[in-house]
Amino acid sequence: MDILMIGGGLAGLAAALDLAGRGHQVAVVERKHYPFHKVCGEYVSNEVLPYLRRLGADPAALAPAAINTFLLSSPGGRCLTAPLDLGGFGVSRFALDDFLYRLAQARGVTFYLKNTVTDVAYDPATDQHRVALADGRELTARVVLGTYGKRANLDRQLQRTFSPSARPTSA
Ligand SMILES: Cc1cc2nc3c(=O)[nH]c(=O)nc-3n(C[C@H](O)[C@H](O)[C@H](O)COP(=O)(O)OP(=O)(O)OC[C@H]3O[C@@H](n4cnc5c(N)ncnc54)[C@H](O)[C@@H]3O)c2cc1C
Incomplete structure (x- = not known):
């Protein structure tokens, strides 16, 4: 295969859709099974809409809630509001990731x-990457994208120098 993504979150799924759309043979290895829940605020800025539409992945299909106002509330119930210049939409990662997964699957991503x-x-010798899976299989790909999010065990395994040893602590 041409390109393999390690991780099928937003980065891996968007890259898979993009690269498959450009005619590459693409595969994604994902630790979980769609659909799955993810801890996330689930606010997406409208800034990404043109890109998602270009990928043929318009989130309007999920009927997301439009978000145009920022609201800060105190425990006592006082509220401050401010308009959001660009705005965005609210959609669950459970639905969004699954939506992108299904589109990618329909477009031939393995x-x-x-x-x-x-x-x-x-x-x-072969100009290929050898990718080992936990189930004992080995895949080969010319290009591998590490779309596995932050602080994955794989960073330690690959001895990435930027991999932080500990989470930052607040003062
Ligand atoms: C509490 C919280 C709230 C947030 N709220 C917002 C928000 O409101 N709006 C916003 O835009 N962003 C928000 N974010 C940030 C957002 O969640 C991330 O930017 C986004 O998920 C990053 O996408 P990703 O694809 O890089 O990584 P991820 O979404 O983390 O995807 C990585 C995937 O790789 C898989 N994986 C990892 N290791 C391996 C492996 N070795 N083999 C196979 N698969 C593997 C994982 O299972 C996972 O599915 C929030 C983050 C947190 C923590």
Whole structure:
């Protein structure tokens, strides 16, 4: 295959849709099975709408709630409001990720679900990456994208220098 994404969150799914749309053979390895819940504020800025539409993934299909006002409330019930210049929409990650997954699947992206990438090694002899899965299988891909979010075990396994050893603490 041409390109493999490690992780099928928003980054992996958007990249898969984009690259499949450009004619590449694409696969995604995702640890979970869609649909799944994710801790997230679930506010998406309208800034991303043109890109999602270009991917043929207009979230209007999910009937999201339009959000145009910022509201700050105190425990005593006092509220401050301010208009949001650009605005955005509210949609659950459960629905949004599943929506992008189904579109990607319909456009020929191959998914390896409930599977975890445990190692990646580049083989210069074949100009391919060898990608090890937790179930013992090995996949090969010319290009591998690490779309597995922040602070994944894989960063330690690959000895990425930018991988933080601990979460930042507040003063
Ligand atoms: C509490 C909280 C609230 C937030 N609220 C908002 C908000 O309101 N609006 C907003 O825009 N953003 C918000 N964010 C940020 C947003 O969630 C992230 O920017 C976004 O999820 C990043 O997408 P991603 O695809 O890079 O990573 P993720 O969405 O984390 O996806 C990574 C995927 O990779 C998979 N994975 C990881 N390791 C492996 C592996 N080795 N093999 C296979 N699969 C693997 C995981 O299962 C996961 O599905 C919030 C974040 C948090 C923590």
